[in-house]
Amino acid sequence: MTEHVSPESFPDESAPQTFKPSLAAGAVVDAHDPGYSLPSDPLSRARLQDWQDHKFGIIMHWGIYTAQGLGDSWTLCRSRDEEMMLLPADFSGDDDAWEAHYKAARTSFTGQDYRPEEWAELSRKAGARYLVFTSKHHDGFNLFDTKHSDFKVTAPDVPLGRDVLKETFDSFRAEGLETGVYFSKADWNHPGYWSPAGTTVDRFHNYDAAAEPERWQTFVDFTHAQIEELLSGYGPLNVLWLDAGWVFAPFEPIDIDRLAARARELQPGILVVDREVHGPNEDYRTPEQQIPDHRPEYPWESCVTLSEHWTSLSPDEQAKDPREVVEMLVKVVARGGNLLLGVGPDPTGAVPPSIRAALEAIGTWIGVFGEALYGTRAVSEGLVPGNGLAETWEGGAREGAGATWWLTEAPAREGEPGRLNLLDLSGDAERLSVPLSRTVASVEVLGDAVLAGWRQGDDGVLAAELRPAEGADGEGEGAALGVRAVVVRFV
CATH class of the missing domain: 3.20.20.80 (Glycosidases)
Structure with missing residues (x-):
């Protein structure tokens, strides 16, 4: 990010020259930030x-x-x-x-x-x-x-x-x-x-x-x-x-x-x-x-x-x-x-x-x-109890290793009850166990995997089993690019 400098503060030409990273070509940050407010219109x-x-x-x-x-x-x-x-x-x-x-x-x-x-x-x-x-x-x-x-x-x-x-x-x-x-x-x-x-x-x-x-x-x-x-x-x-x-x-x-x-x-x-x-x-x-x-x-x-x-x-x-x-x-x-x-x-x-x-x-x-992805927001607090506002949930990969599931939420709108989407960027997840505060209506798997079964316990924990889809190469070279996702729809 380039600095916001005054026009009078020119560099000393006799000093060794170093370059700032061009992370924000054209952006010079104002030190004063009054905070964000929604548009009034x-x-x-x-x-x-x-x-x-x-x-x-x-x-x-x-x-x-x-x-x-x-x-x-x-x-x-x-x-x-x-x-x-x-x-x-x-x-x-x-x-x-x-x-x-x-x-x-x-x-x-x-x-x-x-x-x-x-x-x-x-x-x-x-x-x-x-x-x-x-x-x-x-x-x-x-x-x-x-x-x-x-x-x-x-x-x-x-x-x-x-x-x-x-x-x-x-x-x-x-x-x-x-x-x-x-x-x-x-x-x-x-x-x-x-x-x-x-x-x-x-x-x-x-x-x-x-x-x-x-x-x-x-x-x-x-x-x-x-x-x-x-x-x-x-x-x-x-x-x-x-x-x-x-x-x-x-x-x-x-x-x-x-x-x-x-x-x-x-x-x-x-x-x-x-x-x-x-x-x-x-x-x-x-x-x-x-x-x-x-x-x-x-x-x-x-x-x-x-x-x-x-x-x-x-x-x-x-x-x-x-x-x-x-x-x-x-x-x-x-x-x-x-x-x-x-x-x-x-x-x-x-x-x-x-x-x-x-x-x-x-x-x-x-x-x-x-x-x-489309129409989603960051997951709301309380949907995944104990996860706060974290964007990820840990757990449920091959051979017992932890998987990092990235979370997105589609809020309920116009009669649609909403859904939680969990994406595993490793493509290795074979199971998912996640506590939920809402009742699950259906579960779907996206990517090079299929759903072997799912259940939600009385404690709200959703457990789902995944297995590789027939013909999946397992190397992330296909349309899924090594990603798997679970779409949870609520009642």
Whole structure:
């Protein structure tokens, strides 16, 4: 997690240089946390419940940085105090030369192989329920047909010449996914943020805004105008996902309260996520490239990349092992969160084979285990007596060894009595013994196992016996990816 530093606190160039881990590209944590509060808007509260049911989403990044073999636009940040900010090793020139070179890449951004319908179908089959798509990263290059900037994908000097955002949203909605928009509050191309007359040394605005309030106001007005475009011209959106967590009052005020209020006028019920700026405009929280080691007491999603980058640097981009992803998904859901998986096209716009294969495998797995994830919450206290609010229950594996069962609960709704789902990531469990405070109506096993029998004693303890399914390889190579689950439905 990057530090929140003041613009006056520049590094000593004579000191040895070390790099901070880039766990949260773009997120600078405000030291003050007033605590989480639910959205005051009733429609947003209802939408938040629906969003928590989705459990799995896709975030897509793409831009002129991809065509340069970069995962994002951070090389424009001149402080160079993180590895992601370093200039490419094969570039010779100063910071000004690099900025000119970087921005000139728009003229070779063809994206000829980008087929949003292909990404949408793949995401649906992967089991994702919603999309967050990058409209603009910190570099200020717009992937939509904004009327307020010529630095955009539809400009005459950009060969791609397509409103990528519109095409993508249309395609994902056609596949039944909800759509949200990523928008960077910073804009390193706008003269009201990085003034041509200023000296740019880091990620922040590069002039004295107090001495030039009119210049700063042009940037605020520009930001509000672009949000207005996105929320009025691109169909129904479930989330406004605002990045650049260092842009907040009093140092960089953008009148966020007015912006959020206008967003809800334009899109009733929309969730506004001013990420890393804790307060009334952070409807849920988004830890980046990490999973909390506890159960947060607020709505949250972990945004984690499928590969090492937020987009694909080449057709050879290597995805994480699908097994690793499903383990992350189970742990996130058991702790009450959503998983937002980061993917992106290669420089041509295509889906790299490794990314495709991983998403297909994840989708096959969710086809088996989805009912243990979708619509669930972290297990409620008292459902498993003696377990408190723990997300796991120990016991019941091969040869008497302990198994760790990850717990999710589907609350009773609209006549449905609710259920408890227990997932064993080892795939070894042959028995389950767990105390329950409710009467069991039925038990079902998911994965490479079948139910040999079950009973609930007078003390409430559920005992179930499992045996390998016929034809199961026992090595976790099939659709189950080494996972077993028990679904307990209550009376």
